[in-house]
Amino acid sequence: MARPTSRVLTLLELLQSGGTRTVAELADRLGVDERTVRRYVQHLLELDVPVEAVRGRYGGYRLARGFRTAPLMLSDEEALEVVLGLAAARRAGSSTASATANETAFAKVRRLLPERLVRRLDAVLETAEYTDGPHENATPDAAVLLTVAEAVREHRPVSLRYGEAPQRRSLHPYGLVSHAGRWYVTGLDVGRGESRTFRLDRITWARSEAGTFRPPAGFDAAQHVLDGMASAPYRHPVVLIVEATEPEIRRRLPASVARLEPLTGDGRRFRVEIRAERLDWLPALLAQLDRPFVIETPAELRTLVAELAARLAQWADAGSATRT
Structure with missing residues (x-):
């Protein structure tokens, strides 16, 4: 509609x-x-x-006679920044007045842009999915983002160069996702025959190709990106058993960080899997959960948590002694 x-x-x-x-x-x-x-x-x-x-x-x-809409002289990059900024403000808007102001501002900008550019910007707005609230996005190259968005909307293959690798990759792009201030495209890497997710700011060149493809039915691009991040290979696989509800856990461990598996039918006990390059940030975060937990692995994390608990107890005792 x-x-x-x-x-x-x-x-x-x-x-x-x-x-x-x-x-x-x-x-x-x-x-x-x-x-x-x-x-x-x-x-x-x-x-x-x-x-x-x-x-x-x-x-x-x-x-009225003589009325003309003058073209808005913005480059593709400038227009993309304006439209993405308005889209972010629309998602963050907290009042009817701000939503109306955003809609009218968007309409004014849109109707003054060249039709060619409007079609490309519409592709971004129609295909973009967001995993969380507005962030200060690191906007990738406008040509890359606009090309990928059009390919996602029209189900067209796209050729791209990623990072410093000289060879081209062929991708069937299923979805365009904004997560934690970065843009990602996820889909089928044709050459490797597997699903892959690419950061758009690392794509140095992209071009839409002839033909079309059929994306998998019900494919959730945002969830696919989050699952990939949570299961990416890191140095330390962490497994916890946490007695808490999913919302309580997610307040500290978002889907991009941890995977949850319910262990009871009432949704109050979960196996939590985390992939971490370092463990030093986890003890304080687990303390902030303020819920019972058991560390299944690694043993090193148990040691770090015990050391933090000992320091906290020592500081609390020192404060009590000072007051007396």
Whole structure:
């Protein structure tokens, strides 16, 4: 289903084609009722678009004589930054007023951009998935992000170069994901015959190829990226048994860090698997869980937790002695 903003912009395009359009005609073209058309016209008026009402048997709406929408002179990179910024603000918006301001700002920017660029930006907005709240994203090369987004939307293969490797890789991109301030594309690495996830800021070149593919039914790109991060090979495989609910655990151990396996039917006891390059950050984090846990592996982590507990007890006793 088209979003209201999209229909408002379609209405503007219809009026820009010239002449007077009847309410019935506009309703038919937009797939809405006549009352909604009038509401969309009011939205255009609020955006300072001079829409005139024409009375009479053949009346309807038209744009005021001489009205032109000047092109917005932004590079692809600038336009992408603006649109992603507005999209992030939309996700972070906490009030109706801020959501409305964001929508009108987005509509103004979108209708002033060249159609070629609008189609590419729409591909990003339509395909992007987010694993968490807004972050200060490290935006990758605009050409790479726009190319990959179009390939995801149209189910087209993409050739790319990754990192410093000279050879090209062929990818069937299933999804575009923003996670913790970075962008990822995940899909089938055709050459290796396996699913892979690539960081977009490490892709040095990308080009859409001929043909199409069919992505797996029900594929969850965001979850696939999170699962891959949680199961990536690191130096220390950590296994815990934690007596807590999933929300309590996830407050400290997000899906990108830990995999959970329920051990009881009531959802209050989990096996937690973590892959860690270092163990020094885990004792304090486990203390913050404030829930009973057992360390199955590694033994080194048990030692670190015991040492932290001893230090905390020592500092607490020292503070008590000072007061007395």
